[in-house]
Amino acid sequence: MTKLQQINWNEYADKALSGERLTMEESLSVIQADDSELLAILQAAYRVRRHYYGNKVKLNLIMNAKSGLCPEDCGYCSQSIVSNAPIEKYTLLEKDTLVDGARKAMELKAGTYCIVASGRGPSNREVDQVVAAVREIKATMPMKICACLGILNEEQARRLKEAGVDRYNHNLNTSSSHFGRITTTHTYDDRVQTVEKAKTAGMSPCSGCIIGMGESDREIVEIAWSLRELGADSIPVNFLHPIEGTPLAGRNDLNPRRCLKVLALFRFICPSKEIRVSGGRELQLRSLQPLSLYAANSVFVGDYLTTEGQESLADHRMIEDLGFEIEECALG
Incomplete structure (x- = not known):
């Protein structure tokens, strides 16, 4: 399949809605499509998104x-x-500070x-500290909690679930073939x-990727494909x-149009999953953020962790201007 061939992107939406995975050739055609096809690709992806989520948008903090x-x-x-970036460094925050953060999430309509x-x-x-905070948050707020604490053992995963952690995030970050060029102190399999372990403990699996690190x-x-096979319920891109x-x-491998094609590809491949526009969206999507x-x-x-995000009210306005609806305290 070449860029010169006319592609019916709605056929890709049909395949996604029927549960059929795109082939490698079809998947590459999304990423490599001419920019003039972008709106048609997004329209097809929107068909799938609307089928599963309507016009609702989940917010996370x-x-x-x-x-x-x-x-x-x-x-x-x-x-x-290996980083020399001038960032703030501190040990795990106390319980009260973590609980206050949940109150802020509520104020910003994050579910x-x-x-x-x-x-x-x-x-x-550290697990003890997180468990104590989670128990208080769950007792006082209708809030879904996701923990992202790194590599876990089975006992730690069990304790987090029992405390009320709904979801555990551990990103695969990149493909298994590219992983060793990004990280050497642990393996791709460690992340999988x-x-x-989080799934076995009963927490919803959250795992995603970082695009723009020199991957093909x-x-x-x-x-x-790996995230689809892993069964990740939530996929931060x-x-x-x-x-x-x-x-x-x-590194400067991205532009807003490429980012949007990647998001459409993830919707086609993981049609029923929460696809979350995550770190770097303000920098890389720029004025095209609403289209995401x-x-x-x-x-x-x-x-985000060490970088600033867009003002929350601007995000709320972006969602409202699209005619979409914030799904507050989304516990599903």
Whole structure:
């Protein structure tokens, strides 16, 4: 299939709605399509998005619960041991601070509150702190909680679930073939196993990727396929924010149109899943951010881990201007 061939993108939507996975050739045709096809691709992706989610948009808020101090060498991350980025560094926040973050999430109409901590994985003491905060949040607020604490063991996963953690995030980040060029201090399989442990414990699996780290088009398709096979319920699609002081500083592989095609591809391959426009959207999508919601059905509001996000009221206005509706306190 070449770019010169006329593609009926609605056939891709039909395949997605019937549960059939796109082939490699079809998947590549989405990413490599001429920019003049962009609106047609998004219209087809929107058919799938509307079927499963209507015009509702889920909002998520991150609490950077522990910053820096990480022994891992992930090349994209400002908190890694190989980063010289001038970021704030601190140990895990106290329970009251974590609970206050959930109240802020409620004020911003976010239905999911994400407690994120840097590091290879949590100590048992850190799990104790998160468990205490989660129990209080669950007792006082109608809030879905996602934890992202790194590599877990079975006991830690069980304790988080029992405390009330609804979802556990551990991103695969990139394809298995590209992984070793981004991170060497742990493996792709380590990440897969953590997601599986979270699933076994009864938490909803959340796992996604970072686009723009030098991966090929085929590797983008491979990570989308892997997330489908993993059964991730929520898929954060991040776009690289090349932070000065990190090994990937200076990379500039993306433009807004490519990002939108990637989001459409993820909707076709993982049709019924929550596709979340995540880190880097403001930088990489720029003025085309609203179009992302024709493929995705979820966004982060507020700041990310060490980078600033768009003002939350601007996100609310963007959703309203599209004629979409914020799904507040979305516990499904």
